Amino acid sequence: MSSPFDRRRLIVTSVLAVLVIPVFFLSMRVFTAWRAGYGWEEMDWDGKGRTTILDFLKAAEIGKRPALVGERSCLEYFRYQDGIVVKTVCPP
Numbered sequence: 249m250s251s252p253f254d255r256r257r258l259i260v261t262s263v264l265a266v267l268v269i270p271v272f273f274l275s276m277r278v279f280t281a282w283r284a285g286y287g288w289e290e291m292d293w294d295g296k297g298r299t300t301i302l303d304f305l306k307a308a309e310i311g312k313r314p315a316l317v318g319e320r321s322c323l324e325y326f327r328y329q330d331g332i333v334v335k336t337v338c339p340p
Contacts, residue, residue, distance in 0.1 A: 280308035
């Protein structure tokens with residue numbers, strides 16, 4: 249027969265095992281977004297005027313490349329997954 253201590257230990261171990269995977273995923277996502285090197289203002293991907301935590305986390309999946317818009321040299325931000333342009337920024 250198992251003791252209450254063994255049952256409690258099994259419950260705690262099970263809860264920790266279930267929590268470790270999402271915590272690991274989130275921490276890797278935060279690390280990757282931070283390593284992307286974008287400034288906080290630069291991460292306003294949808295142009296709403298402010299950067300949210302979700303915008304910060306999306307930085308992990310967005311790349312930056314030079315683009316020519318008309319005669320102007322601009323920066324184009326695109327999704328790594330499919331290359332779709334998220335936003336284009338041209339200097340004034």
